[in-house]
Amino acid sequence: MDTIKLVINHVYDFVSEKEILQQADNATAANKALHDGTRAGNDFLGWVNLPSSVTEDFIRDIEDTATALRTRCDVVVVVGIGGSYLGAKAVIDALSNSFDWLQHERKDPVILYAGNNIGEDYLHELTEYLKKRQFGIINISKSGTTTEPAIAFRLLKDLLVGKVGKEEACRRIVAITDASKGALRTLAGTEGYKTFVIPDDVGGRYSVLTPVGLLPIAVAGINIRELLRGAKDMEEATGANTSYEVNLPAIYAAIRNELYRKGKKIEILANYNPKLHYFAEWWKQLYGESEGKEGKGIFPAAVDFTTDLHSMGQWIQEGERTIFETVLSVKEPKENVKIPHDEANLDGLNFLKGKRVDEVNKMAELGTLIAHVDGGVPNILIEIPKLSEYYIGQLIYFFEKACGISGYMLDVNPFNQPGVEAYKRNMFALLEKPGYEAETKAIKERL
Numbered sequence: 291m292d293t294i295k296l297v298i299n300h301v302y303d304f305v306s307e308k309e310i311l312q313q314a315d316n317a318t319a320a321n322k323a324l325h326d327g328t329r330a331g332n333d334f335l336g337w338v339n340l341p342s343s344v345t346e347d348f349i350r351d352i353e354d355t356a357t358a359l360r361t362r363c364d365v366v367v368v369v370g371i372g373g374s375y376l377g378a379k380a381v382i383d384a385l386s387n388s389f390d391w392l393q394h395e396r397k398d399p400v401i402l403y404a405g406n407n408i409g410e411d412y413l414h415e416l417t418e419y420l421k422k423r424q425f426g427i428i429n430i431s432k433s434g435t436t437t438e439p440a441i442a443f444r445l446l447k448d449l450l451v452g453k454v455g456k457e458e459a460c461r462r463i464v465a466i467t468d469a470s471k472g473a474l475r476t477l478a479g480t481e482g483y484k485t486f487v488i489p490d491d492v493g494g495r496y497s498v499l500t501p502v503g504l505l506p507i508a509v510a511g512i513n514i515r516e517l518l519r520g521a522k523d524m525e526e527a528t529g530a531n532t533s534y535e536v537n538l539p540a541i542y543a544a545i546r547n548e549l550y551r552k553g554k555k556i557e558i559l560a561n562y563n564p565k566l567h568y569f570a571e572w573w574k575q576l577y578g579e580s581e582g583k584e585g586k587g588i589f590p591a592a593v594d595f596t597t598d599l600h601s602m603g604q605w606i607q608e609g610e611r612t613i614f615e616t617v618l619s620v621k622e623p624k625e626n627v628k629i630p631h632d633e634a635n636l637d638g639l640n641f642l643k644g645k646r647v648d649e650v651n652k653m654a655e656l657g658t659l660i661a662h663v664d665g666g667v668p669n670i671l672i673e674i675p676k677l678s679e680y681y682i683g684q685l686i687y688f689f690e691k692a693c694g695i696s697g698y699m700l701d702v703n704p705f706n707q708p709g710v711e712a713y714k715r716n717m718f719a720l721l722e723k724p725g726y727e728a729e730t731k732a733i734k735e736r737l
């Protein structure tokens with residue numbers, strides 16, 4: 291299999307090869323536990339064999355539904371928060387033209403997002419824009435009770451029904467939620483929306499290869515078969531019996547845990563391709579919610595280079611030495627752009643004439659890697675041959691698998707997120723939600 295590569299020699303000044311090898315048993319046991327279901331959170335392991343268990347009927351259903359939405363809509367709004375939108379946005383942004391929404395004579399609908407914030411102006415501006423468009427909605431919520439998407443969906447549904455009538459609106463709304471529980475399931479049943487199920491044993495942040503990610507991705511015109519093929523190949527290459535030396539997620543998980551033990555408390559995921567910005571946002575949720583608990587866990591941060599070398603670069607080079615970097619390096623860009631000659635040469639850059647822009651980017655990447663390692667920042671490199679469905683599929687499964695292994699090596703349950711409830715309880719108490727009377731009284735006394 292042609293594959294993404296893990297380059298680890300730039301951590302050796304901080305964690306030795308021997309120390310990495312010493313983690314073989316731990317990492318392999320953690321990987322095995324994900325397959326055997328013998329550790330905490332074993333009711334949320336549906337993602338482990340997901341790529342290899344997808345059926346042709348399922349893919350067709352997704353593709354047919356996507357075609358129906360594509361036929362009726364110029365714009366499709368993905369309503370969801372956290373794991374219910376980040377995976378789709380990560381993949382769509384990685385594989386689409388950067389100026390996608392500005393293209394005229396489009397063949398694919400524009401994908402917009404709502405329900406991932408409670409911004410009043412955002413919702414106003416979105417609904418104003420949609421008044422003039424033929425739009426549809428993919429409403430995604432695993433629990434079916436999350437406040438942010440529920441508010442956005444109320445507004446968008448009202449707008450759509452008012453614009454095209456109940457019957458047509460029903461053809462343009464798809465709900466993706468739990469098989470039986472939650473308000474969204476009930477609503478979809480009453481209204482007769484087309485629905486897809488988020489499997490019980492797949493948590494939100496591991497759900498990009500379920501309809502949660504696949505439907506919006508297919509609507510955007512991206513090949514989900516290739517995405518799944520990449521993920522499946524990575525699933526096969528990282529099975530329970532794969533030996534540690536060639537098990538990329540196990541090695542990555544082991545290194546980051548060793549670095550953490552040595553005081554590297556923050557991991558910065560860096561990219562040199564602006565299309566990967568949201569991939570890092572997806573990764574942040576995956577690792578942040580999975581590992582940040584019980585007073586433990588690496589803090590996942592992200593930067594876009596070279597953009598952020600002109601802002602965060604100073605901190606990374608010379609700030610507190612508690613960080614390490616994981617760099618996403620895309621080998622081959624899709625296009626070929628050469629730097630032109632300039633007669634006046636006022637910027638002094640004629641020495642670059644005729645060189646590809648990517649050559650400059652690659653030298654910035656190499657120069658930064660050397661500078662950061664010299665400055666005390668260990669670097670892990672993930673080489674991606676090119677941004678394609680197939681390799682993004684590999685990368686998704688790689689990071690999911692590594693996250694499960696890493697969480698078990700840290701001795702936490704990587705599949706729950708109890709801490710997320712704290713703000714919700716306070717918000718509901720402050721909003722005087724029925725049933726929260728005692729909490730309302732208690733919180734108001736503190737104000």
Ligand SMILES: O=P(O)(O)OC[C@H]1O[C@H](O)[C@H](O)[C@@H](O)[C@@H]1O
Nearest residue numbers: 372373374431432433436494710
């Ligand atoms: O899909 P939903 O149930 O609406 O949840 C959406 C998101 O919000 C929750 O509060 C969790 O912290 C996330 O893990 C989840 O992805």
